[in-house]
Amino acid sequence: xxxxxxxxxxxxxxxxxxxxxASLGISIPKIYSGVTQYPLRPTGPLHTCDSYLKFxxxxxxxxxxxxxxxxxxxxxxxxxxxxxxDDAFSSGLGMTTAYxxxxxxxxxxxxxxxxxxxxxxxxxxxxxxxxxxCRVNRPNWLPAGKVIGSGLEVVSTSEKxxxx
Amino acid sequence: xSALALLGAFGTLLGAGYGFLTLLARKETQLSLTEQIAFSxxxxxxxxxxxxxxxxxxxxxxxxxxxxxxxxxSLGLVGWRRMVPRPLRRxxxxxxxxxxxxxxxxxxxxxxxxxxxxxxxxxxxxWEIKAHYAFANGGVIPATYFxxxxxxxxxxxxxxxxxxxxxxxxxxxxxxDQFWAKTIFPIFYVIxxxxxxxxxxRFTGKTWNGLLMAAFLFFVPQITVEVGSAIAGYADFPxxxxxxxxxGCLFCATEPKNDAFFRLYxxxxxxxxxxxxxxxILWIVAAACGVFVILRTKRSSRHFLxxxxxxxxxxxxxxxxxxMHAPQAADFLPMNLETFSSHLDRILPLFSAVLAEFHNxxxxxxxxxxxxxxxxxxxxxxxxxxxxxxxxxxxxxxxLYLLIYVFSxxxxxxxxxxxxxxxxxxxxxxxxxxxxxxAVSRRRVKSPAPVNERGVTCTMAVSERTPVVELA
Numbered sequence: 286x287x288x289x290x291x292x293x294x295x296x297x298x299x300x301x302x303x304x305x306x307a308s309l310g311i312s313i314p315k316i317y318s319g320v321t322q323y324p325l326r327p328t329g330p331l332h333t334c335d336s337y338l339k340f341x342x343x344x345x346x347x348x349x350x351x352x353x354x355x356x357x358x359x360x361x362x363x364x365x366x367x368x369x370x371d372d373a374f375s376s377g378l379g380m381t382t383a384y385x386x387x388x389x390x391x392x393x394x395x396x397x398x399x400x401x402x403x404x405x406x407x408x409x410x411x412x413x414x415x416x417x418x419c420r421v422n423r424p425n426w427l428p429a430g431k432v433i434g435s436g437l438e439v440v441s442t443s444e445k446x447x448x449x
Numbered sequence: 450x451s452a453l454a455l456l457g458a459f460g461t462l463l464g465a466g467y468g469f470l471t472l473l474a475r476k477e478t479q480l481s482l483t484e485q486i487a488f489s490x491x492x493x494x495x496x497x498x499x500x501x502x503x504x505x506x507x508x509x510x511x512x513x514x515x516x517x518x519x520x521x522x523s524l525g526l527v528g529w530r531r532m533v534p535r536p537l538r539r540x541x542x543x544x545x546x547x548x549x550x551x552x553x554x555x556x557x558x559x560x561x562x563x564x565x566x567x568x569x570x571x572x573x574x575x576w577e578i579k580a581h582y583a584f585a586n587g588g589v590i591p592a593t594y595f596x597x598x599x600x601x602x603x604x605x606x607x608x609x610x611x612x613x614x615x616x617x618x619x620x621x622x623x624x625x626d627q628f629w630a631k632t633i634f635p636i637f638y639v640i641x642x643x644x645x646x647x648x649x650x651r652f653t654g655k656t657w658n659g660l661l662m663a664a665f666l667f668f669v670p671q672i673t674v675e676v677g678s679a680i681a682g683y684a685d686f687p688x689x690x691x692x693x694x695x696x697g698c699l700f701c702a703t704e705p706k707n708d709a710f711f712r713l714y715x716x717x718x719x720x721x722x723x724x725x726x727x728x729x730i731l732w733i734v735a736a737a738c739g740v741f742v743i744l745r746t747k748r749s750s751r752h753f754l755x756x757x758x759x760x761x762x763x764x765x766x767x768x769x770x771x772x773m774h775a776p777q778a779a780d781f782l783p784m785n786l787e788t789f790s791s792h793l794d795r796i797l798p799l800f801s802a803v804l805a806e807f808h809n810x811x812x813x814x815x816x817x818x819x820x821x822x823x824x825x826x827x828x829x830x831x832x833x834x835x836x837x838x839x840x841x842x843x844x845x846x847x848x849l850y851l852l853i854y855v856f857s858x859x860x861x862x863x864x865x866x867x868x869x870x871x872x873x874x875x876x877x878x879x880x881x882x883x884x885x886x887x888a889v890s891r892r893r894v895k896s897p898a899p900v901n902e903r904g905v906t907c908t909m910a911v912s913e914r915t916p917v918v919e920l921a
Contacts, residue, residue, distance in 0.1 A: 297891060300822070301888075301889050304819050305665070308665070308668060308815040308819060309668060311810050311814040311815060312668040312669070312670060312814040313668070315670045315674065316668065316670060316673055316674055319562065319673065319674030320558060320561070320674070323565045324565070325564065326565065328564075328628040329627075329628060330624055330625060330626040330627060330628065331627060332628050333567040333568040333572075333577070333627045334573070334627070336567045337567070363599075366599075380574055380602055380603075381573075381574075383599060383600060383602070384573070384574060384578055384581075384603075387581075387582055387585065388582075388585070388586075388591065390597050390599060391597065391600060392599040393599055393602070
């Protein structure tokens, strides 16, 4: 078998070989850092939610706590979640809480600042199962709820009524 | 116990897919083992998710997975009886073995990465959430989920191929488990490499070409480590693999009388809008390419029926959403001429943003530059119907995605682009690999000539006959 070399073939090999080497040169550091950046995490049915909650609040295994809190409430009532505008942590925490609050209907309120007094005063407490504060301050007139890590508080309204 | 349940879930899924594959390919076409596994997985995920959705309209609880399992087993039995013939195997050479080992190691790393990382943001809150809620409600997404405005952030209007594949795992596992749900996504990576290897062999007649491209799949950061990559639990990578299969099959179907691949094209095409809402755009492009191939290869008009299953899924899902009173997506303004003309000033900044994304080296490395060189190679071969199919399949979705942002309702539409453009480009990236494959092999694709359908390469009329090596 004879292999015929031509300038075209050599140029072709050089072009694609060069592109391949340059691509690898750029990609390998990025891929390497991606592979070595994180250690193996604990497994578990809610491991993604747990990771998010730990990241945002510092609390470990918080998903189960949240689920058991929500399960103890009347399922037909809505859960109100307050988050802060322009705060990605707060927004993420709110959505993760909404995920875990099923089968309750939820309503997310994004507020400017950290005091949801105005919004809360307009709500009918009989229709609510709980109010959740995600990096938002609980009004002083509302009884303390279950605090999870830092920045997440769940106030059940089935026992204590919201002041109107 | 989990391992057995996973085995059951994946076994029934592959069984169903294989059954469909044998019905579509019949005994008239030889498919390598890699092709059989790849198409079985793609058709299996599509079939199981559709069955769960359709049967879920009528039954729930234990009956639902029971019924779907019976259908999967029946299809598996059909597959067993109608086995698709495999081509002769030959001993791989040293270079092919070396590349095969590299690809194997890369797959192992992708699995490792998938287990190290959690589900990504959208992976949890757009996709897995649906599987989780459906599992808690006897296999059916509760009607209140669609009408609950508080959960509109999770896009209830998104289709169910990925969440219901996760649901299938949950139903077998007996619990909703976010850790095991992640196994689906590296499997899509495996299927992607199998398809690139198999299509590489079919396009060029040489196994090492496909293996080489499959090895390079790993070195595009957007595919392996970036946000929305194969490890994040997003639907974008699976969608890109469905699109790869659709376009790859259509390229092979440009050979006259290669109806087996045309049927496979129709099946993969139908599933595009079922994987992700953006799949509708890919469906339109791939369907237009299909119409072009039908006309160009002078196929009978009954081939237009290939578009029907996809249309059925699109309309069926729309009808379901309106019946469930699902909220409309709020990310885009009403798409009409008036909005388009009033936002025309966005086109140039959008064009610049996409160009900037092409040379975003940390995300794409030199991928798009390499594809551009590949495109330059193929421009001289436009007479073959396969070449315009590949080029349109690459470029038209990018242009349409670009135009979609003209209707963005975000106050800062460029931020909208910045957050999603890399994932949208990911949809067409595997097609870029096919183009590069043809360019690297320097295959001069001639006008298709009639070939025996039992052959193994789609460009056999012009290719050197070499036996197929299977990546077994």
